[in-house]
Amino acid sequence: MYGNAYIDPNEKANLILAEEDPQKLAEFEARIDRGEKIEPKDWMPKEYRKQLIRMIEQHAHSEIIGALPEGTWITRAPGFKRKLALMAKVQDEVGHAQLLYSAAETLGKSREAMINDLITGKSKYSNVFNYPAFTWADACVIAWLIDAGAIINQVANAKGSYGPYCRALDRICTEESFHLKYGHDNVVTLATGSSIQRDMVQGALIRWWPPIMHFFGPSDKISQHTEILMKWKVKMASNDDMRQQFLDMYVPKIWDLGLSIPDPLLKKNTATNKWEYTEPDWDEFKRVINGDGPCNAERLAVRRHAEEHGRWVREALNNVGSKYIVPLA
Amino acid sequence: MIKSLDPRVTRAQIEENNTITPLKDLDQWETYEVFHQKKRGDQHMHVGIVHAPNAEMAFLFGKEQYGRRGFSVNIWVVKTRDVFASEYDDSDIFDTVPEKQYREAGGYKVMEKINKYKKGV
Secondary structure, eight states: OOOOOOOOTTSOOOOOGGGSOHHHHHHHHHHHHTTOOBOTTSOOOHHHHHHHHHHHHHHHHHHHHHHHHHHTTTTTOSSHHHHHHHHHHHHHHHHHHHHHHHHHHTTTOOHHHHHHHHHTTOSOOOGGGGSOOOSHHHHHHIIIIIHHHHHHHHHHHTTSSBHHHHHHHHHHHHHHHHHHHHHHHHHHHHHTSOHHHHHHHHHHHHHHHHHHHHTTOSOTTTOOSHHHHHHTTSSOSOHHHHHHHHHHHHHHHHHHTTOOOSOTTOEEETTTTEEEOOOOOHHHHHHIIIIISSSHHHHHHHHHHHHHHHHHHHHHHHTTTOOOOOOOO | OOOOSSHHHHHTTOOTTOOOOOOOTTTTOEEEEEEEESSTTSOOEEEEEEEESSHHHHHHHHHHHHSTTSOOSEEEEEEGGGOOOOOGGGGGGGOOOGGGGGGSGGGOOHHHHHHHHHTTO
16 A cells, blocks of 8 residues: 655755766666666666665555554454454555565665664655554545555556566555455445444545545645656656546545545536545645654554564574584583 | 554553664575466466575465465575576677577478479479
């Protein structure tokens, strides 16, 4: 599950292309234009490497941290079947992180360095996971709509230029299709159930709508250095285009269930064929992604705890060859 | 202590500002390349990597990571550093020159000879 990588608008958009060998750069860009993939040992501009590491790493962290709000409801999932399904989904997300860390490593950043940057808060992850899953219905809305958003993003990026990332995404998309159906089934069950169930899912949708609108990242108007990244097929669609695609696919499905979306301005403009909506609160988005959200502190503390408490297992495995020998004297 | 919506987190009694020793190099071990066979009779195919302390653990992680959907009937793992690979920069080593037609099926024009023979030329 993942939205677009977050680019800090305060970061200097210093694309140091001037330092790159123009001939190599031209060959590199021609390869991408021909639709060929770039592989780890190929020459690539420094900026390409840097942005891909940042993007794939954030994606990997998002999968790991995304398992936390959903995992909240494993112990209290309604019924054995839903509990099994949720556990399988959470396992998938953690597996996706493994695939993505592997892809990022091919660019030269070690897995240890990525994990260290996550637990110290240096690296970002998808902002939506800094929000709490108050009820079972929240977990259902996440599984349906956040995964739906993630699929839109991942299907687009799977056609990108970096081979290892594309291969990881192909595998991930296959698994996400189960998540989407599972999430939809859960939401439909609640929405077509008792009035208490309907209220529950409506409440969750109201809570999750702003984070969902934030999911694809800041509006193109304020999002920086998109152009070169799109040229290099690092980014395959603009944030606003993906948001439009999401609204197109899912707003009708939400309305079909008789649920209301908490945005009075939301409607499709038949003249432009585009959705109109209240501009998401990008100040809140920035505040939360920089650490001041409802769950940021908990998410990272839990991750640090897990890392520290799993250490003995890793160390024990390291000594797998050692044997107990009876003391000599 | 964190009071979480997740009862498991609350039970674990986690301090919100806990700190840990940063992971050292190789904390996550070296990598193994994983190959799987989709069904009996197919070639094994590379599917990705896993980090593991030894081949047995690599096998276990490989099975869980790449075989848990029932898409595999057989798995191989091999240490990444034991793979001797070619460089993309050297891909011209695979180019074939036109005069090596003698090792292509298309290099043999038997029908021409047969037709010529039949016409009794």
